[in-house]
Amino acid sequence: MDYDVVVVGAGPAGCLAAKYAAKNGAKTLIIEEHASIGSPVQCAGLLSTSAIRECEVVPDSGFHPITGAFVYAPDRRRIRISGGEIKAYVVDRRIFDRTLAENAIRSGADILMRTRAVGIDIGRGAHGRGRRRIIHVAIEGEPDVIEADVVIGADGIQSRIARWAGLDTPDTILSGAQVSTVYDFEDPEFVEIFPGSCAPGFFAWAIPYHGSARIGLAVRPGSGVEHGSAWAHLKRLIAEHPVVSEKCAPGIAGIAIGGIPISAPQQTAADGLLIVGDAAGQVKPTSGGGVYPGAVCAKIAGKIAADAVLEGDTSVRRLSEYDKLWRARIGRELAIGRRINEWMARLSDSEINRLVGVLDDDELLDLITRYGDMDHPSVVVRKLLMNRKSMGAFLKMVLGSD
Ligand SMILES: Cc1cc2nc3c(=O)[nH]c(=O)nc-3n(C[C@H](O)[C@H](O)[C@H](O)COP(=O)(O)OP(=O)(O)OC[C@H]3O[C@@H](n4cnc5c(N)ncnc54)[C@H](O)[C@@H]3O)c2cc1C
Incomplete structure (x- = not known):
């Protein structure tokens, strides 16, 4: 040939x-x-609308629309990020x-x-x-x-x-693990994100897909976890996490385990x-x-x-x-x-609680909604760093004073 x-x-x-x-x-x-x-x-199947455009595929009824996200701090405080329009789809x-x-x-x-x-x-x-x-x-x-x-x-x-x-x-390779199951989503067009020690060095997620759910997490080697221990963390998340354990059904319909390379x-x-x-x-x-x-x-x-x-x-x-x-x-x-x-991976649970507290502000949530882009996170980070209110709060966080 x-x-x-x-x-x-x-x-x-x-x-x-x-x-x-x-x-x-x-x-x-x-x-x-x-x-x-x-x-x-080996994927949660969450693709931004620009990812789907880049792949030159037209969304159809099999694509599950996502319009927003709840981000939960370890202390259960949460922020709601939504612009009311479709930002991403979950695909098979x-x-x-x-x-x-x-x-x-x-x-x-x-x-x-x-x-x-x-x-x-x-x-x-x-x-x-x-x-x-x-x-x-x-x-x-x-x-x-x-x-x-x-x-x-x-x-x-x-x-x-x-x-x-x-x-x-x-x-640098993250270890990822995910299950397909049933989950009590408050809004089936919202993903749920859980940063903190439940997924050291990265975060956990709950992603809706046509009545079912993909619950998963990734962990970063060097964040106090061994390579490959994502599955152990995921079992603990489902059994013990104060939010996830209440909303997640006990049965599992599928398991996916895989690495995620984050350095070129x-x-x-x-x-x-x-x-x-x-x-x-x-x-x-x-x-x-x-x-x-x-x-x-x-x-x-x-x-x-x-x-x-x-x-x-x-x-x-x-x-x-x-x-x-x-x-x-x-x-x-x-x-x-x-x-x-790398910065997020170094934050402790109490620092993440404070960070979510800072972002739980109408002006900042509006800024995140307007400039948040899954594929270009630098845009919203730059906007936050240029905003007096968030910058002041971040500085206090970094300097350790309230
Ligand atoms: C738990 C988890 C969740 C994820 N969730 C998301 C998500 O929500 N959204 C997102 O964008 N990304 C997600 N990812 C990452 C995403 O899955 C990958 O980045 C993506 O699949 C990479 O595409 P690829 O074509 O490079 O490689 P792959 O999709 O891995 O394809 C590689 C192909 O090569 C074939 N192959 C390998 N070796 C050989 C060989 N020697 N000969 C012939 N064929 C071979 C394999 O069979 C495979 O089909 C996730 C990853 C994990 C682990």
């Missing part, structure tokens, strides 16, 4: 990269190790990812399911077309070889493509190779959302890969344009998000 571009992994990043490679004239193949796209689900990732795969196929990409990349080399290839990427695969268990001018590693958090190419993988490596391009999505740590450090940044970067990766192939230059120098372009688009936002995440 011989392709211009081979994308490894049919998650959102892989499907969009393939769509853009094919649209821009490259003969493109996606390979996916599983028999079914989007499974197993199995259906969502399949739609993205079908869109890639419509744009001309081929797809091979039950095909796992097991190794990758660089060499002349069987067709004598200069230095090429040789992908060793197992197709339904049978060994085979696929040649490509460019490989796009969209193979998720455990990316073997990145490691085989000698690229660094993300060094220095390099995301090599000779004849790019990495995108979770493989490249393109995830919002403030929310753990990877679909939006992955989509932004995948579209750039697909186009650059196709352009490079058509120009006959797939060297790292040429492909590094992808690295420059994606960092120019979202690099600053991810860096600011990381700083916000």
Whole structure:
């Protein structure tokens, strides 16, 4: 098999990269190790309206609308953030990812399911077309070889493509755990967020989805928790948290456990190779959302890969344009998000109680509602830092005086 571009992994990043490679004239193949796209689900499925736009998908009745959020402090005080309009949707990732795969196929990409990349080399290839990427695969268990001018590693958090190419993988990885169950939402269009020691270094969430709920959390290694202990924290949240335990039914209909990379490596391009999505740590450090940044970067990766192939230059120098372009688009936002995440991770429960107390103010809630953007949290943070009232209160918090 011989392709211009081979994308490894049919998650959102892989499907969009393939769509853009094919649209821009490259003969493109996606390979996916599983028999079914989007499974197993390791996602709460909460996507901002701009994430859905970026994925080029039109919301339908299967999408559950979200218009606001309740943020609960550890002392149960809560703030209500709502602008009255749809800010996000909750989706079924199995259906969502399949739609993205079908869109890639419509744009001309081929797809091979039950095909796992097991190794990758660089060499002349069987067709004598200069230095090429040789992908060793197992197709339904049978060994085979696929040649490509460019490989796009969209193979998720455990990316073997990145490691085989000698690229660094993300060094900060949150541990996430989530259950599907039944929950007594006060408003089925509101998500509920629980920062504090119930989820050290990150937060817990309750997300409605057509009468059911996704209750989950992520924890940050180095915040007094061991890697992988998210599940233990989640069981405790459901059993003991003063708000969640009262609203959550005891039965569980599904469990999802997975890592969330929140740091991007220095390099995301090599000779004849790019990495995108979770493989490249393109995830919002403030929310753990990877679909939006992955989509932004995948579209750039697909186009650059196709352009490079058509120009006959797939060297790292040429492909590094992808690295420059994606960092120019979202690099600053991810860096600011990381700083916000690190600051939040250091706050004690009593500091979070005070912070929520500060924000529980009509003027500040109005500001958060107007400028709050799941994908660009730096905007609202800047507004809060420029506001005399919130800045004064933050300073008092930092200096430790009331
Ligand atoms: C508990 C939890 C909740 C989350 N909630 C949200 C949320 O609400 N909103 C949001 O935006 N993000 C959320 N995320 C993050 C989001 O799920 C990921 O950022 C997103 O799925 C990354 O997309 P991707 O295409 O990069 O990788 P993936 O979706 O992981 O896709 C990678 C694909 O590559 C395939 N693959 C891997 N290795 C190989 C191989 N060797 N050969 C062939 N195929 C291979 C895999 O089978 C998989 O299909 C959550 C994550 C977790 C863990």
